[in-house]
Amino acid sequence: MIQTALDIEAIRKDFPILKREVNGKPLVYLDNAATSQTPQQVIDVIVDYYQNYNANIHRGVHSLSQEATDKYELARQKIQRHFNAAKSKEIIFTSGTTHAINLVANGFTSLLEKGDEVLVSAMEHHSNIVPWQMLCERSGAVLKVIPMNNEGELRIDLYREMLTSKTKLVFCNHVSNALGTINPVKEMIAAAHNIGAAVLIDGAQAAPHIKTDLQELDVDFYTASAHKMCGPTGVGILYGKEEWLNTLPPYQGGGEMIEEVTFEKSTYAGLPHKFEAGTPNICGGIAFGAAIDYLNSVGLDLIEKYEHELLEYATEQLLSIEGLKIYGTAKQKTSVISFNIQGIHPYDIGAILDKLGIAVRTGHHCAQPVMDFFSIPGTVRASFSFYNTKDEVDSLVAGVNKARQMLV
Ligand code: 7TS
Numbered sequence: 001m002i003q004t005a006l007d008i009e010a011i012r013k014d015f016p017i018l019k020r021e022v023n024g025k026p027l028v029y030l031d032n033a034a035t036s037q038t039p040q041q042v043i044d045v046i047v048d049y050y051q052n053y054n055a056n057i058h059r060g061v062h063s064l065s066q067e068a069t070d071k072y073e074l075a076r077q078k079i080q081r082h083f084n085a086a087k088s089k090e091i092i093f094t095s096g097t098t099h100a101i102n103l104v105a106n107g108f109t110s111l112l113e114k115g116d117e118v119l120v121s122a123m124e125h126h127s128n129i130v131p132w133q134m135l136c137e138r139s140g141a142v143l144k145v146i147p148m149n150n151e152g153e154l155r156i157d158l159y160r161e162m163l164t165s166k167t168k169l170v171f172c173n174h175v176s177n178a179l180g181t182i183n184p185v186k187e188m189i190a191a192a193h194n195i196g197a198a199v200l201i202d203g204a205q206a207a208p209h210i211k212t213d214l215q216e217l218d219v220d221f222y223t224a225s226a227h228k229m230c231g232p233t234g235v236g237i238l239y240g241k242e243e244w245l246n247t248l249p250p251y252q253g254g255g256e257m258i259e260e261v262t263f264e265k266s267t268y269a270g271l272p273h274k275f276e277a278g279t280p281n282i283c284g285g286i287a288f289g290a291a292i293d294y295l296n297s298v299g300l301d302l303i304e305k306y307e308h309e310l311l312e313y314a315t316e317q318l319l320s321i322e323g324l325k326i327y328g329t330a331k332q333k334t335s336v337i338s339f340n341i342q343g344i345h346p347y348d349i350g351a352i353l354d355k356l357g358i359a360v361r362t363g364h365h366c367a368q369p370v371m372d373f374f375s376i377p378g379t380v381r382a383s384f385s386f387y388n389t390k391d392e393v394d395s396l397v398a399g400v401n402k403a404r405q406m407l408v
Contacts, residue, residue, distance in 0.1 A: 025357030075289025179328025180336030
């Protein structure tokens with residue numbers, strides 16, 4: 001029996017999309033790790049922006065521009081407070097986690113030397129692998145992989161041995177999108193700092209589920225994407241400690257990121273504008289702030305507890321299906337379950353579930369090295385949010401059972 005302090009029925013009413021049908025069946029949305037759904041409170045903020053104060057920011061003397069600027073900067077402050085960053089200028093708006101990681105990887109090009117080492121975990125999303133490989137190609141640095149065990153937990157003992165005076169950077173996700181593992185990032189950051197390496201933590205999958213205090217983590221860089229946190233697509237953040245952001249060169253040149261431009265030389269604006277060239281996703285940034293307000297009105301601590309109950313229930317129910325194997329059985333997990341049924345391709349299970357109105361993701365989840373580790377082409381991934389119910393878990397289990405009967 002799931003007991004929760006959350007009023008799930010009331011929460012579900014906030015999400016208009018949850019009322020719709022797909023293929024003639026009530027939608028059961030279990031692809032939250034790919035993107036979360038949007039509550040009416042956030043949709044209203046988006047509509048309000050375009051209906052009432054759409055204007056470019058930081059530019060005009062006119063009132064609309066000032067209003068848009070104030071709301072955009074207020075959103076930055078909300079995000080700062082939510083993650084407990086020391087200063088709002090340490091929050092850089094980006095188009096998402098991918099953009100944030102590329103910004104940092106690009107900035108390190110001139111800071112690394114041939115033979116320097118950068119460490120990446122074995123369970124990364126491609127967006128936390130490829131930019132660093134590109135950085136290594138540019139700089140001559142060497143990419144090394146922190147191994148994991150069969151449960152999908154990082155080998156922290158081996159990680160500690162890999163840290164040497166050559167290590168300049170460590171990057172790791174806070175939570176794995178393919179396995180759901182919550183990594184011991186605080187311990188990893190402290191160990192890296194002991195030998196003078198900087199750390200970037202990809203928080204894309206942690207931010208929707210776990211309350212994170214950036215100052216307590218003492219992390220150098222952290223990333224998040226609004227669309228996984230009940231906000232819109234196309235906006236996210238890079239958090240960086242002020243001294244690091246001052247050290248890194250700008251990523252893109254253009255309007256807004258400069259102090260003075262002549263044909264001989266340009267000088268750059270201070271933080272955060274140095275990294276925010278061009279017209280940003282103004283509405284998206286403001287709506288990101290509204291999404292943070294919404295998550296906090298529900299309460300991330302209650303969300304975490306409820307999603308954990310859903311995870312435990314769904315794990316137990318799914319394991320009762322013959323031939324079903326779960327990939328990612330770490331002790332610390334968020335509500336992500338990656339699984340396969342012996343002898344069935346994950347895509348076929350996903351297609352049958354879709355006919356039943358159940359949305360899951362199938363494939364390698366942009367984490368091919370994780371699939372290679374388990375010697376599988378991909379998995380079926382069900383990822384739960386706080387607006388999912390025990391009944392929806394039951395629908396998933398019934399759907400998977402049906403798929404098994406049809407396909408085995
Ligand atoms: N890092 C992790 C851990 C992710 O899960 C994702 C997106 C990204 C980075 C990239 O985020 P973006 O907002 O810049 O695209 N993960 C997924 C997923 O698991 N299914 O679809 C997108």
